[in-house]
Every structure is written in C-alpha cells, then in structure tokens.
Amino acid sequence: MDKKIFSALFFSIFAAVTGIGIVVPLLPVYAHDLGASGLYIALIFGGFSISRTIFLPMFGRWSDKKGRKPFLTVGLFFYFIISLAFIFARDLNSLVILRIIQGAASAMIMPVAMAYVGDITPKGREGTTMGIFNMSIFLGLSIGPLLGGVISDLFSLQAAFAWMGALAFGAFCLSGVFLPPVHSERIVSAGFHAIPWKQLILDLSILRLFIFRMVYATCIGIIWGFLPVYGAVSFGLSSAAIGTLVMLGVAVNGVIHVPMGVVADHLDKRKLVIGGGVIAAAGISVMGWAQGFWGLFFASAVFGIGGGIAMPSLMALAVVSGNQNTAMGAVMAMITIAHSLGMLLGSLFAGVMMDLVGLQLAFPAGAVIMLAGVAGFIALTYGSEIDGFIKRGSA
Template identity: 65%
Template sequence: MEKFPRKVFATLFFAIFVSVTGVGIVVPLLPVYAHELGASGFSIALIFGGFSLSRTFFLPWFGRLSDAHGRKPFLVMGLFSYFVISVAFVLAHQIHSLIAIRLIQGVASAMIMPVAQAYVGDITPEGKEGITMGGFNMSIFAGLSIGPLMGGVIQDVFGLNMAFACMGGLAFFGFFLAAVLLPPAAAERIYSVGRAPVKWGLLVRDPMLVALFSFRMVYTTCIGIIWGFLPVYANDAFALSSSAVGVLVMLGVSVSGLIHIPMGMLADRCDKRFMVLAGGTAVIVAMLLMGTAGGFVGLFAANVVFGIGGGLSMPAVMALAVIRGQKIEAMGSVMSMITVAHSLGMLMGSIFAGLIMDWFELRFAFFLGVLIMAAGMAQFFAGTRHSGAATMPGREKTL
C-alpha cells in the first residue's frame, strides 16, 4: 500500500478550515441583517437558500470535471472566488444584492467542498474510511464552530463590515495554501482518469447511494431550519444578543466536530448503518427540544443534542460514500451527489422555515424538521436492509 500523503491531507484540512471559518463568521449574521433591512421570511429563505440552489446545479458538473482533470484547479478557483465574494458583501446594502451574492457564492462552493472531499477519498487507505473522513470533516466542523462565535463578537464590537473583511482574509489564506502546497493536478491519485464517467442514471438507481442521499438531505434540512432561522427565532422570541446566537450556532457544529474522530474510528469497526440511525434519532430529539425551548438554556441543550446526532451519523455516512466511490471509481461524482443532497436539504429547510414564519409561527418549523427527519430515516432503513443492495451493474460486485 502506498504511503498516506500526510502533507496533502494537512493542506486540504487547513485550507478548508480557514475558508469555512470565514463563511461561519458571516452565516449567523446574514438572517438578522436581512431582517433589519426589511426582508420577509421568504426573502431570508432566498438569501440563505440561494447559496444551496446555485450550488445544487453546479455540483454534478464540477464533480465530474474534477474526476477527469484533477482536483486542484477547482479548489484554487473556488477559494479565490470566496475572497472576491467577501468584498461584494461589503458593498451590498439591498436585499436583492444579498440574494445575488449568495447565488454566486453557491457556484464557488460547488468547486470547493465536494472536490476537497473527493481528494481525501482518493488518498484514503482501505479500512480507514471512517477515521480519515472523520478527521477531515473536523476542518469543516471546527471552522463552523469557531466562525459563528467570532462573527457574533466581531459584529457586537466592530460591526458587520469587519466580519465580511475577516471572511475575505481567511478565504485568501485558504486559497494561498491550496495554490502553493497542493501538488499539480497531474500528480494526484485520481483512479477514474481515462475511464468513461459513471452515468448519473446508474448512480441514482443505486439503493445504497439513494439511501445515503436521502439521509444527508433530511439531516441538512434540519440544519437549514436551524442556521437560517434560529438567529431570528432567538432574537425575536428571547431577545438574545448576536454573541449568544453565535454560541448557539457554534454548539451544534462544535459538539459534532469534537466527536467526529472517535465516531469515525468506531465506524471503521462496527455497524455503520446502526450509527446512522442512532444519530438520526438524536436529531429528532433535538428538533423537538428546540420547538419546546423556553429560552437560552433550552436552546443550548437542543443544540448539544443536535451536535451529538450529527457526530454519530455523519462519519458513518461519509465512510459508506468513500467505500462506494472507490468501488465504482467515481469519487468526484459520488461526493458531488452527497453534496447535492446537502444543498437540497439546506435549501428546503430554509424555504420551509421561511414560509412557516410568514404564515404560521416560526416555532412550528422545528416540528416540521422532526417529521422530515423521521421520513428520511425510514427511507435509509429500507434502502440499506440488505448488504447486497448497493450493486452497480457492470461496474463491480456488491458490497
């Protein structure tokens, strides 16, 4: 077995960490900022969900292109685009401008996250899928943990423009790391080069991939509800400060991130399917707690439980995705499909919550998340009941 390329892994880890931290600084501030500009619940949903909408359309394209032409060019372009976008945020003072910027940011994101995950999948040793992807995903969760807390403090002390400036500086540093330290595309370990791409029709008929897609989508639907509207809910219902909201948003991702590595190790040694279902159950409990919370303490507890749910389930989900991508030699396409599920979930969560905010009471959005999560768990259970369910005709044997 080839030696694990630690330098490549470390470069990807820190490049994603700093860029995600920058995005995390801004995420909890945008809904409140838009609300202050007079945005309705649906407009906030468009600002938050526009990112996921545009990313969904471009993810399959960039994933397949990275299978054929290498990961580095897309990572470098995407990270530099994040830097440019941060400048645009400073200049935007209207709702339609925020929507447009978020749409463009979604295109840039399609060049970053699934491509970075596919890169890590390419270099992952057999039997170490859980720990490797769990370790890499720490970069995402750590960035999304630190970012919201930083954003709340920066907003309270220095103002929103400084938060956008910090996002830009971190994005540029991530671009620098990827551009200078990653090997040229020709030196990457991409096993699908020279092969005909796996057809999307085969991917979307694979029961295992459909099950992973469904679970990832419903999980991120709940994230979309929380990230898009927890700041507004906490501000309107309990008059919490930006710093307090930053703490709440940080909790879910930080708790999940802290247990990602041990749960990744566990996923390499035990039933990954059981871990996914256990994590989904914890997410349902968390959404119920959010809908019935009476203040900061209740929301605090709910976000901790939500983080545990993600920490239990996501390493197992990503380990199964890596195994599948390696077997069919289409890591970029598989990771794009999983990230499409992420984007659709974020989009649906923000739109559903926005409509509920306009038509009913925002608290009910969390109860809707319970129903959606339960439906996704049922589909995952059905799609993974048989170990031979993940057959890809003409490509490989069953798992």
C-alpha cells in the same frame, strides 16, 4: 496516506469554512433588519443552495476528469472576491445575488476537497480519515459563528465580511502552494472512466446516503436560517449569544467526529447512521419548546451529538461507494447536492412556516422530516441487501 496533501486540504477548508461561519448567524438578522420577510430570508440562504446544486454535477464530474486542484483553487479565489463584495452590499437583492454566486463557487470547493481526501484514504480507514478531515469543517463552523458575533458586536457587520475575505484568501494561498501539480493526482494518473449518472442515481447504496444527507441538511437549514431570528425576536438574544448557539451544535458534532470515525471503522456503519439520525430528530424537536437561551443550548447540543454519530459513518460509506464506482468526485458531488437541496428545502420550509403559522412549529416539523429520512435509509438499506441476495441467487 499522503500527510502533506491531507494537511493542505484540512487547513485550506478550515480557513474557508471559518470565514463562512463568521457570517452565517449574522445574515438572517441583517436581512430581517433590512425588512426581509421569512420567505426573503429563505431566498438568501436558498439562493446559495440552488446555484450550488446546479453546478455540483458539472464540477464533480470534471474534477474526476481534469483533477482536483484547479477547481479547488479557483473556487477559493472566488470566495475571496465575493467576501469583498458583501462589504458593499446594502439591499436585499444584492444579498441574494451574492449568495447565488457564492453557491456556484462552493460547488468547486467542498465536494472536490472531499473527493481528494477520498482518493488518498487507505482502505479500511474510511471512517477515521473522513472523521478527521470533517473536523476542519466543524471546527471552522464552530469558531466562525462565535467569532462573527463578537466582531459584529465590537465593530460592525462589514468587519465580519472583511474577516471572511481574509480567511478565504489564506485558504486560496494554502491550496495553491502546498497541493501538488495536477499530473501527480491519483485520479489523473489512473485515467478517467465516466460512470453514467443514471447508474449512480439508481444505486440503492448511494441513494440511501443521498436521502439521509438531504433530510439532515433540511434540519440544518431550518436551524441556521431561523434559529438566529427565533432567538433574537422571541428571547432578545445578542449576536454573540446567537453565534454561541449556532456554534454549539457544530462544535459538539465536531468533537465526537473523530472518535466516531474510528468507531465506524469497527462497527456497523448503517446502525450508527440510524441511531445518530434519531438523536438529531430529538434535538431539533426540543428547540420548538425551549424557554430561553439554556433550552436552546441543550437542544443544539443534542442535535450536534446526533450528527456527530451519524455523519462519519455516512461519509465513510460514501468513500466506499466512490471507490467501488471509480467516481469519487461524482459521488461526493451527489452527497453535496443532497446537502444543498436539504439546506434549500429547510430554509424555504421554515420561511413559509414563519409567515403562515409561526416559526416555533418549524422545529418539531423538522424532527418529523428527520425521522422520515431515517425510515427511508432503513428501507433502502434492506432493499440493497435484498437486491444483492436476488442477484447472487440468480447467478
């Protein structure tokens, strides 16, 4: 594996995600203070997911054809510009529009970076490599919310947006300077052979990853979009305390990501995904019955443990599928689409729950959704094996 490329991708994504993490726990409370209903808060988070979902197939396929670096650098530069625009946003409509634009830029960053890592991953080390790379995401999402809460408490929300912009610009510089020219990328030098989207969508081994990632992201959408509001309204938690809660689940996930990536290279990845999903369901369920900061603290930690067990194996399986189909960008785009759809559905679902029956019930309902996704993953795993057995028998 090319360590220079890996390091450039790692630190670029770490810087960009840290910037995003700074404002994630602050946006729902800021929108609520501006008079947003639960559904409007959902739109602020959902707008990001909608636009990212629309553009992901296009950018994922184009990166398979044109190379990874152009999309990554352009996307990071747009992150920088949008961060500056957030500083001057003073109404709910502006927040929604900026999140929609930010979602489109995101479609050029995360799936393309993951595809690039998949391109340079040695065979048999998919779990370890993706586990290490995903640390860039989880470290950024751990440090960002805590840093954002502190900056907001000490200075202002606009200062937090400025920090997000500075980190995005740093990531843009890192990727632009240290990633090699496009012509040297493996996907470009090997030539592009488009795999029909229908073939990828109907592949049960990919579909099961899509479903699991979507329901897991649905739970994240519920937590990120409405745990800050739940903590602030129900328990009077400060911005720093809310940032700590959002940080905790991500931090725990990240801490065990690397060792679980190593484990994934030696054990049955499917069983690790299933076990992690069950634990994550338990974590989000407990949030609905928490009695204060420490109850939410425990629940966030349990949810993080579940994700830390499941995600390295899930992403390792995605790398294997990407290599098998010679469509790493397209496969990673599908996985990221699943994440975007889940975030959208989670935020919309919790917003409706908040307005109709109360926010507290959204968290155990999320657990039911998570368990349904685990069941779907199990069914499609067995379906894939049965399909393979039938094909071998008829050969």
